[in-house]
Amino acid sequence: MAAPILDAFQVIADPSRRQMLVMLSKKSMTINALAENFDMSRPAVSKHVKIMYHAGFISITDIGRERYCTLKQDGFNKVQDFIDYFDKFWTGKLKKLETLLNMKAQ
Amino acid sequence: MAAPILDAFQVIADPSRRQMLVMLSKKSMTINALAENFDMSRPAVSKHVKIMYHAGFISITDIGRERYCTLKQDGFNKVQDFIDYFDKFWTGKLKKLETLLNMKAQ
DNA sequence: AATTTGCGTAACCAAAAAGTTACCTATAAG
């Protein structure tokens, strides 16, 4: 399973990975614990984990033979920055509309 | 160019599409106007536009033989909802930490 | 009326992503 290195946007493009992130927001989980919740093999989950790790969405802690995945903020920030840009665009548009309406009201 | 129907997350997974969205935040543009800014053929741009349209990121207005693309909020909202969920998760974590620190301070 | 321009569509191709099975290693448990 050669796991490609994907960026933050590509990470959340996959529904399974999004679901894994939601699950990890509830509690840290091992590879097998994650795999139990998906209709895919453990190596497949392992690959997704590696992808999410490289993009900064999770951190990994090995405890004995178990590998715990924990949510990490870094990956999300990159997506949020992009969304924020457009959020400002829309609120800016809204402000222009308000100004226009206020002018007409006078 | 059979354009697949992709969801909001898949739309922003592509760097070219993200760039197109940023450009459209500055002004509405036609297919050719967009294509001039990319190292790809017009049909390729046309396909991206269709994908972004179907996922609710842009609206399309035909004026004569020209097709104007204008930014639309719907697509962004779906991504924002996802990001908001985790944003609440992090601020929740932060609050717990604050509470803990306050308790120790007393 | 003839030509140019803007854009869509079809058929096709190459690269990448997402999955599989088979096999190996290391830790934990009996």
Add this chain to the structure above:
DNA sequence: CTTATAGGTAACTTTTTGGTTACGCAAATT
């Protein structure tokens, strides 16, 4: 010390994505 368990890695397959060229059509232009 033997066995079971947790998980990584390799090799391979299928599907999807992102791109191309070739062509057609309708709206402008001349």
